[in-house]
Amino acid sequence: MPDILVRHIDEALADRIKDIAREHQWSINEAILFALRRGVGLAPDDAQRELHDIAMLSGTWESTETAAFRAALEAFERVAGKPLFSDGPVGETQTPK
Numbered sequence: 274m275p276d277i278l279v280r281h282i283d284e285a286l287a288d289r290i291k292d293i294a295r296e297h298q299w300s301i302n303e304a305i306l307f308a309l310r311r312g313v314g315l316a317p318d319d320a321q322r323e324l325h326d327i328a329m330l331s332g333t334w335e336s337t338e339t340a341a342f343r344a345a346l347e348a349f350e351r352v353a354g355k356p357l358f359s360d361g362p363v364g365e366t367q368t369p370k
Contacts, residue, residue, distance in 0.1 A: 279305075292336050 294304035310316045
């Protein structure tokens with residue numbers, strides 16, 4: 274496979290590439306290849322479908338927002354002693370067994 278050197282990448286582009294890599298847990302090289310494939314229309318079907326996703330149309334979370342949301346979800350998963358939801362009528366909670 275050939276190697277290509279890209280020069281004069283501005284800070285905004287470099288930061289976005291790093292964000293993509295972090296969000297997908299990819300290397301910087303993988304993120305750059307992904308961006309290049311999408312940019313020239315060679316992305317796999319999954320990536321093309323992603324363009325029509327409602328999140329892509331309305332905007333996406335920054336990596337810090339994604340991390341905060343995941344941390345909040347993990348906190349709920351670790352709650353012990355009381356159920357988060359009840360199977361009974363509204364206002365009633367069931368005693369854990």
